[in-house]
Amino acid sequence: MSIAEQRTDSVSPGSTSMTATAKRQLVQDLTTLLGEQHVLHTPYDLALYEYDASIERGRPDVVVFPSTTQEVALIVKLANRYQIPVVPRGAGTGLSGGAIARSGGIIIVFTRMNRILDIDYENLRAVVQPGLVNLHLSNALTPQGFYYVPDPSSQRSCTLGGNVGENAGGPHTLLYGVTTNHVLGLEIVTTEGEIVDVGGWTYDSPGYDLTGLLIGSEGTLCIITKIIVRIVHLPETIKTLVAIFDNLDAASNTVSEIIASGVIPSAIEMMDQMILQAVEADTQAGYPMDAAAVLLIEAEGLYEAVEVQVRQVVSICEKHGARLVRIAADEAERQLLWAGRKNAFGAVGRISPEFYVQDGVVPRTQLPYVLRRVSEICQHYGLRVGNVFHAGDGNLHPLILFDSQIPGEIERVRLAGHEILQVCAEVGGSITGEHGVGLEKQAEMALIFSEADLRVMKQVRQACNPHQLFNPGKLFPLPGRCAEVRPA
Amino acid sequence: MSIAEQRTDSVSPGSTSMTATAKRQLVQDLTTLLGEQHVLHTPYDLALYEYDASIERGRPDVVVFPSTTQEVALIVKLANRYQIPVVPRGAGTGLSGGAIARSGGIIIVFTRMNRILDIDYENLRAVVQPGLVNLHLSNALTPQGFYYVPDPSSQRSCTLGGNVGENAGGPHTLLYGVTTNHVLGLEIVTTEGEIVDVGGWTYDSPGYDLTGLLIGSEGTLCIITKIIVRIVHLPETIKTLVAIFDNLDAASNTVSEIIASGVIPSAIEMMDQMILQAVEADTQAGYPMDAAAVLLIEAEGLYEAVEVQVRQVVSICEKHGARLVRIAADEAERQLLWAGRKNAFGAVGRISPEFYVQDGVVPRTQLPYVLRRVSEICQHYGLRVGNVFHAGDGNLHPLILFDSQIPGEIERVRLAGHEILQVCAEVGGSITGEHGVGLEKQAEMALIFSEADLRVMKQVRQACNPHQLFNPGKLFPLPGRCAEVRPA
Incomplete structure (x- = not known):
């Protein structure tokens, strides 16, 4: 079987094998629990939840919008009774099909659980619901001089629950790490529908680091209903520069040398000519359309340190033949440069x-x-x-x-x-x-993990999600298919 | 049962219920595998391995010193055959009894697996064996301008395997986080004696973050045989200062205000009068013996940034009534101040x-x-x-x-x-x-985790260590005892 065939085979554009009667009963039970307006079940409504931002698809039997952890727990208990899958979903901006119902069942959408529950500025923590849009957290913190670090390019729409599920990154992971470095504790619902706290607000919680395990588990181990995140002070100074290269290798080598020199900027992004042309046509941020590559580099921290770092970065760029290095003159230009970068995927729609x-x-x-x-x-x-x-x-x-x-x-x-x-x-x-x-x-997991490696991961899934109630048929290679994944 | 009784009851100063014949056979099997000089079994030899740096104790049946991962795997297979516990041990500097054989069995000591296997300066990674002493890694890296960040006070003797097992911290966790923030991948031996790789050298490995789960699992889920760690450039500048207070609350409030101001020094350590007197008598680092408290504060990074941070810290200390703030004049004075702090536990032996x-x-x-x-x-x-x-x-x-x-x-x-x-x-x-x-x-776990919380952790242990072969009877409250833990 070719990989293309496997992919086509691996998603079910229809729904589960639920009988019409069972499905009617399920919808009625969910409606009793959540109210009619919070349960979608007609083909027309369900079609909207067949996709995420990947090229995968699959239709759920029903889509629900709970507003409390207790409701989530009761939905999971219902799913157990009907023996159907549960798939959590934030904004559906995921790029690998994590929030798609592979084999029908219930999609839990967290749109209504989107509140900031607590902000503790003194101890640098916030408690949020999973449906909160990533950028909304920083927007709430900025007036007081704080922010939440991880900033995926989709941060205007993606949710923190989705970020935790996928262990999301973003341009600033270079200096600050990925989501797991910024989340300290979770409230979760287990496959039995039990509400459990893991981690807490300290860096090293006693017992097993279940927070670490659950972050990036892609909805296959639990449903996340509350998140304790680290917040940090806004940097005193941010400087952003664009280095323009006529040669792709020179840009790549510049990146290596910057890091090797010991300077760690907060971000080093690269765009090649095709992307630059799309981005510039779309955003008019001032990117050159004839360059082979551009590096978008940001340094942040105390004013004096940023000045030094920028000087070092400029000098390394010039040494590698950058034809121009431009420092954003003000916050407006800086925002425009980032808008270009963060909208790059969208801009490609032009070409x-x-x-x-x-x-x-x-x-x-x-x-x-x-x-x-x-x-x-x-x-x-x-x-x-x-x-x-x-x-x-x-x-x-x-x-x-x-x-x-x-x-x-x-x-x-x-x-x-x-x-x-x-x-x-x-x-x-x-x-x-x-x-x-x-x-x-799923198939590519076998490129980097041995069967023994995957077996240990499966043992963990077996412990937390024994009946594959949560997000079944994902993450692991499908049985008997690992070896067949070869280009035709 | 009082907590004191429970504690006394909870350790077995003798060994397991192995028969003398079984034990003789086990020793013979281990000797065949490792050679006579790498297997200890006489009461005199075993007595040395009854302790760690805590107040707990317990005697193993046998202590072994493997030199390869394969040997560790074979030892685990033997333990399976004899159905006896396996407890991993580094330098025995642990403070909670993690490396003590609670109920006999085999202690695996990693003294011979103490090599640095690979250093990749360009990609800022090193691969080490678990028996490597923490400080020896930084000592090897320093000439090239790099180091390994986590620095427990016991770093001159504690091993990286133990650090991973306990998710060790140290004075510099304030800026850099604990061990889990510096370890990217592991080679482990499972309870079945299988050799498995988890994680890798990237920040976000696909699949479950088993590296995160295993770090801090205190030897209860696997035996660690190889560790991939992040290494970083030595900071350009380090400044260390001592702020002397006549009032303990003033010192505490200074700490809160420094953090709240947005300055994050790399370390803020506090010592009170009793400790200062012991430390000064021991190390003569120049700490005042009459002060109520001293803060030892370190800032590091680019020269210009450190200068600014130090000025801010000094001003906050003075605002809270520090009677003196002294900046270490040179590296020798800095080292002496830290020697005092890091030897504080030892110095208390004087009083x-x-x-x-x-x-x-x-x-x-x-x-x-x-x-x-x-x-x-x-x-x-x-x-x-x-x-x-x-x-x-x-x-x-x-x-x-x-x-x-x-x-x-x-x-x-x-x-x-x-x-x-x-x-x-x-x-x-x-x-x-x-x-x-x-x-x-173990009893105190119930102070912060509910039964449901602990149940999820136990499910994970069940998945990875179903027969409690590895480090049994630790980490979790003992059955039926949680509720009884009350001061008399």
Whole structure:
């Protein structure tokens, strides 16, 4: 079976095998619990929840909108009674199919559980509900001089529950780490519908670090109903600069040398020519459309330290032949540069009807080689590709452009994506940096984990989710298919 | 049953119920595997491994010193065959009984697995064996301008395997986090004796974050045989200052205000008068013996930023009435100040035959209240207490002085320790910041975790260590005893 066939096979565009009678009864039970307006079940309504931002799909039997942890616990108990899956969903901005109902069941959407429950400025903590939009937390904190660090590009719409489920990253992971470095405790609902607290507000909670385990577990171990996050002071100074290169390798080598020099900027993003053209047409942020690559570099902290760092970064960029290094003159220009970067995926809509974002990680020193291989692989499959990514972390995001109306194109996209991940794995990297495995990369797990490695993970799933009630059929390679995943 | 009785009951100063014949056979099998000089089994030899740095004890049946992962795997398979416990042990510097054989079995000591296997300066990673002494890693990195961040006070002797097992902290956790923030991947041996890799060198490994789960699992889920750690550049500048206070509350409030101001020094340590007197008598680092408290504060990073931070810290200290703020003039003075702090536990030997270190965490803003309660509790039990701790993290280390020759004194020490942890839990804190639960705080787990919380943790243990082969009878409250843990 080819990978393309496996993918097509792996999602169920329909729903579960629930009988019409059982489904009617389930909808009635959920309506009694939540009220009619908080239960969706007609095909028309369900169609909206078939997708996320990936190229995967699958239809649930019913979509519900609880407003309390207790309601979530009761929904899980109902799901147990009907023996149907439960899939948690935030804003549906995920890129690997994590929030899609693979085999029907109940999708729990957290739109109504979107409040900030507590902010403790003195001890630098906040308690939030999972449906809170990422940016809304920082917006609430900024007037007091604080913010929440992780800033995925989708931060205007993605939710903190989804961020925790996928262990989301963002441009500033370079200095500050990913979501798991900013979450200290959770309230969860177990598969039995029990409400449990894990972790707390301290750095090292006694007993097992279940918070660490659950962050990034992609909805397969529990349903998250409350999150304790770290908040931090806004930096005194932020300086953002754009370095323009006529040569892609020179840009990559600049990244390696900046890190090797001991300077750690808060972000080093790279965009190649195709992306620059799309972004500039879309945002008019002042990016050059003729450059081979641009680095968007940010330094932050105390004024004096930022000045020094910026001087060092400028000098390294110049040494590697940057044709121009421009420092954003003010906050407005800085925001515009970031708007361009963060809207890059959207901007690509200008040049292609569809695109597929890959998410691999490689050692920074391997960036020039891997970028060349990405280009060769896409050329081989007759596909256009652009690169916009977290260069400082070695976290690649090749955007492969395609049109699903062209017969065979989506299959070639999947094959190219798979080959790119093979290259990442070969150089000692990883198959996902921040977008998760979900439905998208189940087969590729076998590229970096042995059967014994996966067996231990499955033992943990067995302990927390023995009947695969939560988000079934994701994350792990499907039985008997690992070995068959080979480009045709 | 009082807590004191429970404690006495909870350790077995003898060994397991192995028959003499079985034990002889086991020793023979281990000798065949490892060679005679790497297997200890006489009562005289075993007595050395009955202790760690806590007040707990327990004797193993046999102590072994493997030199490879394969040998560790074979030892675990043997333990399975004999159905006896396996307890991993580094340098035995642990403070909660984690490396003690509670009910006999095999102690695996990692002295021979103490090598640095690989250092990748470009990608800022190192791969080490668990028996490597913490400080030896930084010593190897320093000539190239790098170091490994976590620096427990015992870093001259404690091992990285033990650090991972306990998720060790240290003075610099304030800025850099605990061990889990610096470890990216592990090689482990499972209870079946299988060798498995978890995590890797990237920040966010796909699948479950088993690395996060296993760090701090205190030897109850797996045996660690290899560790991938982050290494970082040495800071350009480090400045260390001592602020001297005539009033304990003023010192505590200074800590809160420094953090609230947005300055995050790399360390803020506090020592009270009793500790200062012991330390100064021992180290002659220039600490005042008449002060109520001293803060040892360190700032590090780029020269310009450190200068600014130090100015801010000095001004906050002065505002709170510090009678003197002294900046270490040179590296020699800085090292001497830290030597005093890091040898504080040892120095207490000058003023008491024995001491018991507690390890609780409280919100920084609660420091003045909790320090008062610590003093009142110890006074109530007629015990002397000194405080030397990570004030910036709110991580208390009351040192309760005692003499076990005085009848009833050890029981009063345990009761006082328990009451101190009750206070920490009451103000929203935790029962351990970095020393672990082990044998020492099993009962206190119930102060901060509900039965449902603990049930989820036990499910995870059941998944990874179903027959309690690894470090049995630790970490969790003993059956039927949670409710009985009350001061008499």
